[in-house]
Amino acid sequence: MTDAAPELTHFRDGQPRMVDVTDKAPTTRSATAEAWVRLPPEARAALTAGTNPKGDPLVVARLGGLAGSKRTADLILLCHPIPVTGADVEVTLEDAGVRVQATVRTTAPTGVEMEALTAATVAALNVYDMLKAASKAIEITGVRLLSKTGGKSGDYRAG
Structure with missing residues (x-):
């Protein structure tokens, strides 16, 4: 017995396509993602001292993440444009760096994992942009899905 190749959802006859969700019922869904921005000492000093000439990176990052959540379908090629009915982006300075949680x-009829991941990533990029004058050695790491609820695949929580 041979195993049949799995059907590719985003390709048909070798060509990319957007999955048709026309017949799927809308359901309530949520997703939470995080990203980390590792700060070298000079970038952390600029942030904590409030001497960053561009303004407060954490406030700008939060706004950037909110905007990013609504623009996901413009950036992720086969992602459906969906109505973002709610979004929260928390940007906090911690010992390990700046933590973004979106x-x-x-x-x-489809999930919001990509919107949450995009929000977290865009927020992290805004932290970098706001602090890059202090250091080019800032690192964005640990972008991952923390949890999701709703949809056919059910709930998920990262271990």
Whole structure:
């Protein structure tokens, strides 16, 4: 017995396609993602002293993450544009660096994992942009999905 190759959802006859979710019922869904921005000492000093000439990186990052959640379908090629019905982006300075946590919610026929991941990543990029004058050695790491609820695949929580 041979194993059949799995059907590729985003390709048909070797060509990329957007999965058709027309017949799927809208359900309430949410996803939470995080990203970390590792700060070298000079970038951390600029942030904590409030001497960054561009302004407060954490506030700008939060706004950037919120905007990013709504622009995901413009950036992820086969992602469905969905209504983002709620989004929260927390940007906090911790010992390990700046932690970004983004939660996105919708009622739609497809999930919001990509919107949450995009929100976290865009927020982290905004931290970099705001502090790059202090150091080019800033690192964005640890972008991952923390949890999701709703949809056919059920709930997920990172270990």
